[in-house]
Amino acid sequence: MKTIKNDVQNIVEDMLQGFYFEYKDRVYYDSKHHIIYRKDLGEIGQNVVLLSGGGSGHEPAHFGYVGDGMLSISVSGTIFVPPTPEQILAAIRKVDKNxxxxxxxxNFKADVNNFLTAQTIAAKEGRSVDHILVNDDVSIENDATFNKRKRGVAGTVFVHKIVGAAATEGYSLQELKEIGTTVVSHLHTLGVALSPAHNPIQREHSFTLEEHEVYYGVGIHGEEGYRKETFDSSEKLAIELMNKLKSIYRWKKGDKFAILINGLGSTPLMEQYIFANDIRRLTQLEGIDVCFFKVGSHLTSLDMKGISLSLLKLEDPNWEKWLKADVRVSDW
Known part of the structure; x- marks a missing residue:
């Protein structure tokens, strides 16, 4: 498979250098630890600095959300592998101790282990550090068990946006953690793949699909979904995802929601908007009030073709305000 790359071992470094070249008026780049951070980090006047990251291959997450109103620091691991505790600790140490x-x-085991290890070391250094765990994926193991996967997927971007906007208003660390944790409890995501991702380092596909098949519930690292079936139409995809989410929310007419439609890497914007139109019609039929609607590729899976649907029930009017607040980042 042809991809635009050079030495596969330098993929992350080449990508981050390219991003930095475009946005060097706003960010600095620590090439040793693969950290992108705001140039004005020491001058932003917030009580709390937001840091996020994970494996590469999910672009524009997470460096695309570094800037005024969202994240202040991102740290990138290799493809589908989280940054090491050393990388994360180096990112934390860029923040003033005050x-x-x-x-x-x-919520992936390796991510949680590495970030919490860095948090523990930073605390021993006298730093005030805490975390929000995002587990918005409601895919199931299979149609027989219905065991929830609870992975962190595209809804993570809503957490970046809401908590990032709240941080600019001076909320404390504990208050922001509570805001983020409450948001996560009302946030659910489900996706569908039309083709697998191809990992250029491992040189293999994440799963197999026949030309006519789609795969519901796949993970952003190519984890298996819960059902394969013959592709029929965008509308059928929308109905499947909405029905699964409806079974969780059990919404009533007039309930307020924010919706994120997320392309998984190789889904053209035309197709994303066709799917968005199907979701629009379904929300009208259900009588739910869509207060915020966002379409685009925000947290991807390399070159996977597919789409995910994230719904956030707006239990606090501030959430809508913070979703709509202005930001200065590259990819919102």
């Missing part, structure tokens, strides 16, 4: 650090972590 400021607190809140880490937004996706």
């Amino acid at each position: 400021q607190s650090v809140l880490m937004i972590v996706k």
Whole structure:
């Protein structure tokens, strides 16, 4: 498979250098630890600095959300592998000791272990650090067990946005953690793949699909989904995802929601908006009030073709305000 790359071992470094070249008026780049951080980090005047990161291959997450109103620091691991505790600790140490650090972590075992290890070391150094764990994925193991996967996926971007906006208003570390944790409890995501991702380092596909098949519930690292079936139409995809989410929310007419439609890497914007139109019609039929609607590729899976649907039930009017607040980042 042809991809635009050079030495596969330098993929992350080449990518981050390219990003830094475009946005060097706003960010600095620590090439040793693969950290992108705000140039004005020491001058932003917030009580709490937001840090997030994970494996590469999910672009624009997470460096695309570094800037005024969202994250202050991102740290990138290799493809589908989280940054090491040493990388994360190096990112924490860029923050003045007088400021607190809140880490937004996706719920994968390796990510959680590495971020919490860094948090423990930073605390021993006298730093104030805490974390929010995002587990918005409601895919199931299979149609027989219905065991929830609870991985951190595209809804993570809503957490970046809401907590990032709240941080600019001067909320404390504990208050921001509570805001983020409450948001996560009302946030659910489900996805579908039309083709697998191809990992250029491992040189293999994440799963197999026949030309006519789609795969519901796949993970952002290519984890298996819960059902394969013959592709029919965008509308059928939308109905499947909405029905699964409806079974969780059990919404009533007039309930307020924010919605994120997320392309998984190789889904053209045309197709994302066709799917968005199907979701629009379904929300109208259900009578739910869509207060915020966002479409685009925000947290991807390399070159996987597919889409995910994230719903956030707006239990606090501040959440809508913070979602709509202005930001200065590259990819919102």
